[in-house]
Amino acid sequence: MNSLIPLLVAAPLAGAALLLLGGRALDRFGHWIATALAALSFAFGLALFADMLGRDAEHRAVVERLYTWIPVDGFQADISFQLDQLSIVFVLLITGVGSLIHLYSVGYMAHDERRRRFFGYLNLFLAAMLILVLADNYLLLYVGWEGVGLASYLLIGFWQHKPSAATAAKKAFIVNRVGDMGLSVAIMLMFAEFGSFAFGPVFGAAGDASQGKLTAIALMLLLAACGKSAQVPLQSWLGDAMEGPTPVSALIHAATMVTAGVYLITRSAAIFNLAPDAQTAVVVVGAVTLVFGAIVGCAKDDIKKALAGSTMSQIGYMIMAAGLGPIGYAFAIMHLVTHGFFKAGLFLGAGSVMHGMNDEVNMRHYGGLRKYMPVTFWTFLLGTGALIGFPLLSGFWSKDKIIDAAFAKGGAEGWILGLCALTGAVITAFYMTRVVLLTFFGEKRWQPDGDGNLPHPHESPKTMTIPMIVLAFGSVFAGGLFTLGSSFLNFLEPVTGHQEGHPPFNSYVVSVIATVCMLAGVGLAYVMYGRGPVPVKAPVGSLLTRAARRDLLQDDFNHAVLVRPGSALAATLVWFDSKGLDGFVNGLAAAIGGLSGRLRRIQTGYVRTYALSMFGGTLVLVASTLLMRSV
Amino acid sequence: MNPVNYLYLAALLFTIGASGVLIRRNAIVLFMCVELMLNASNLALVTFSRLHGNLDGQILAFFTMVVAAAEVVVGLAIIVSIFRTRHSASVDDSNLMKL
Numbered sequence: 001m002n003s004l005i006p007l008l009v010a011a012p013l014a015g016a017a018l019l020l021l022g023g024r025a026l027d028r029f030g031h032w033i034a035t036a037l038a039a040l041s042f043a044f045g046l047a048l049f050a051d052m053l054g055r056d057a058e059h060r061a062v063v064e065r066l067y068t069w070i071p072v073d074g075f076q077a078d079i080s081f082q083l084d085q086l087s088i089v090f091v092l093l094i095t096g097v098g099s100l101i102h103l104y105s106v107g108y109m110a111h112d113e114r115r116r117r118f119f120g121y122l123n124l125f126l127a128a129m130l131i132l133v134l135a136d137n138y139l140l141l142y143v144g145w146e147g148v149g150l151a152s153y154l155l156i157g158f159w160q161h162k163p164s165a166a167t168a169a170k171k172a173f174i175v176n177r178v179g180d181m182g183l184s185v186a187i188m189l190m191f192a193e194f195g196s197f198a199f200g201p202v203f204g205a206a207g208d209a210s211q212g213k214l215t216a217i218a219l220m221l222l223l224a225a226c227g228k229s230a231q232v233p234l235q236s237w238l239g240d241a242m243e244g245p246t247p248v249s250a251l252i253h254a255a256t257m258v259t260a261g262v263y264l265i266t267r268s269a270a271i272f273n274l275a276p277d278a279q280t281a282v283v284v285v286g287a288v289t290l291v292f293g294a295i296v297g298c299a300k301d302d303i304k305k306a307l308a309g310s311t312m313s314q315i316g317y318m319i320m321a322a323g324l325g326p327i328g329y330a331f332a333i334m335h336l337v338t339h340g341f342f343k344a345g346l347f348l349g350a351g352s353v354m355h356g357m358n359d360e361v362n363m364r365h366y367g368g369l370r371k372y373m374p375v376t377f378w379t380f381l382l383g384t385g386a387l388i389g390f391p392l393l394s395g396f397w398s399k400d401k402i403i404d405a406a407f408a409k410g411g412a413e414g415w416i417l418g419l420c421a422l423t424g425a426v427i428t429a430f431y432m433t434r435v436v437l438l439t440f441f442g443e444k445r446w447q448p449d450g451d452g453n454l455p456h457p458h459e460s461p462k463t464m465t466i467p468m469i470v471l472a473f474g475s476v477f478a479g480g481l482f483t484l485g486s487s488f489l490n491f492l493e494p495v496t497g498h499q500e501g502h503p504p505f506n507s508y509v510v511s512v513i514a515t516v517c518m519l520a521g522v523g524l525a526y527v528m529y530g531r532g533p534v535p536v537k538a539p540v541g542s543l544l545t546r547a548a549r550r551d552l553l554q555d556d557f558n559h560a561v562l563v564r565p566g567s568a569l570a571a572t573l574v575w576f577d578s579k580g581l582d583g584f585v586n587g588l589a590a591a592i593g594g595l596s597g598r599l600r601r602i603q604t605g606y607v608r609t610y611a612l613s614m615f616g617g618t619l620v621l622v623a624s625t626l627l628m629r630s631v
Numbered sequence: 632m633n634p635v636n637y638l639y640l641a642a643l644l645f646t647i648g649a650s651g652v653l654i655r656r657n658a659i660v661l662f663m664c665v666e667l668m669l670n671a672s673n674l675a676l677v678t679f680s681r682l683h684g685n686l687d688g689q690i691l692a693f694f695t696m697v698v699a700a701a702e703v704v705v706g707l708a709i710i711v712s713i714f715r716t717r718h719s720a721s722v723d724d725s726n727l728m729k730l
Binding site: 603604605606607608611612615 | 649652653654656722723725726727728729
């Protein structure tokens with residue numbers, strides 16, 4: 001059974017190789033090959049999951065060693081996969097949601113002439129992401145980490161003829177690189193400290209390492225997580241990443257890749273648990289991002305960017321939960337899975353709306369679409385309900401647990417985190433209700449496109465609606481199913497560990513407060529956007545609104561603090577290089593050249609001159625010999 | 632007769648030869664001056680042989696003669712071929728070996 005594990009990765013990898021190398025011959029049916037291979041990978045995942053459930057909790061983790069990648073004395077890098085409870089959750093999420101999004105893309109990308117390549121990249125992403133979550137050592141994890149970064153870059157810039165998409169792809173790649181640096185430094189520190197980077201030896205020896213070393217490793221891992229998961233301060237790339245095709249935003253920039261940071265922190269629990277300072281940093285990053293992303297999500301008129309802000313914010317919840325330690329790990333992963341369902345569903349819904357509205361993304365140009373796109377409307381509504389934590393839907397269960405855990409942290413810290421989480425819940429309810437109201441309710445504010453045609457919204461084809469319906473089912477039932485008898489928690493506990501939190505008040509009270517917060521947000525949005533007509537052109541807005549539209553000035557900040565000094569430094573170095581170093585080298589060359597020009601005059605070509613110099617030389621030799629003798 | 636006088640003579644001949652090489656342009660004359668220098672050194676070698684009372688110098692003189700004979704053969708051949716192509720025996724006319 002364990003031999004299925006490499007096949008899990010091999011299936012999409014083979015698909016990527018086939019589609020990217022296969023050429024035009026595959027243009028007509030290549031997308032179905034890719035979809036079938038993704039589904040095959042999902043089937044393998046299900047088989048492994050069933051097999052795993054048949055064993056006791058202690059024997060569920062298995063390691064499948066393929067071969068040694070770099071066999072050097074004292075440095076063993078294995079290609080070795082580890083499938084445990086945490087990995088299988090990710091495997092099922094990645095391949096399951098991945099297969100659905102492959103299916104959706106068949107409809108969404110039907111008219112794109114580079115569709116085959118798109119599916120090749122999607123398969124490449126699946127393979128890399130599976131390597132990331134199945135690796136049993138940090139170096140192989142790094143391979144997957146870079147692989148998903150590459151796939152993300154290729155897919156954000158898929159419509160590379162648009163300069164904005166090309167720039168967004170570069171931005172995502174460069175910002176991610178800062179995080180990747182953190183991961184590579186962390187791996188080097190681990191190797192220096194423990195002599196290994198495999199999970200087993202590192203986690204086993206973590207207890208003997210000094211506090212400072214552990215904190216350094218944990219902080220570097222946090223930096224990596226910030227880059228990949230778009231957390232403050234490396235969050236700026238996610239909004240621009242929406243330039244990619246919508247299925248990509250759903251799969252990579254909402255459901256799976258951006259959650260890799262949460263996986264990394266949860267996987268490295270053994271290190272983080274021993275480094276409380278780093279945990280505090282994780283919690284702060286998560287709490288700041290969850291409010292930050294939510295505020296950005298409120299101000300955006302671009303439907304995908306509003307959802308991107310929401311993604312950032314929800315991952316903030318997960319990171320915060322992961323930073324809380326053993327009281328939060330399992331809940332972070334649980335929220336990650338339910339979020340994977342409803343956020344992928346929401347993005348697919350947004351894609352469906354765009355599909356019907358001539359690729360319009362501005363929500364102020366939508367309105368009244370619920371009658372025209374009923375399936376999209378209902379699935380989107382259920383996804384929204386799940387995201388804002390409407391009672392009994394998925395997000396309600398998973399988010400409540402995180403708010404609970406935040407309060408359970410105890411002391412002033414617990415109160416601050418809990419209030420942050422509740423504030424986030426209010427804002428989340430506000431912006432999601434705003435999105436729904438602007439898109440599906442109110443009067444039609446449709447605008448003619450470039451050719452002067454008004455859009456004719458219509459329901460999307462079956463290949464697109466079926467994945468949305470399946471994901472909507474997930475959004476409704478997943479959370480309840482996981483919570484029932486704490487099944488998810490008990491399943492994950494052997495890997496992540498769990499410790500019951502003790503919030504200052506009963507968890508039912510938390511649920512009630514969270515629901516009241518949610519209703520307050522919904523009500524506020526209804527008052528602002530549901531009752532009167534919505535202006536087609538965005539009003540100027542308050543100072544905060546304007547700042548939030550500009551992503552709370554994050555790009556301006558990066559530009560002022562990093563880009564401009566960087567450019568100035570580069571310009572200075574160029575000047576120093578061209579004037580200083582090159583000047584010196586060129587001057588030396590010119591001096592030697594000039595001198596040589598003079599020296600070569602010695603070569604007159606007259607035999608007698610040469611003879612004279614020979615005589616002269618001989619005379620000097622003889623004279624000096626005599627002189628030396630006499631002294 | 633004092634053998635040292637032979638050394639003076641050799642030095643004189645060598646000087647005449649060397650000045651000839653440096654001053655004259657005609658390749659044949661130049662060549663003869665080289666011969667003069669060689670023979671001046673031969674004379675000096677033989678004289679030293681006499682002064683020291685052994686045959687080393689004389690043996691060396693024989694070597695010089697053999698080398699001189701070979702040199703004459705090669706040198707004259709070069710001079711003749713230059714003369715054929717350039718119609719001149721002046722060494723200053725063959726001055727292409729320069730930058």
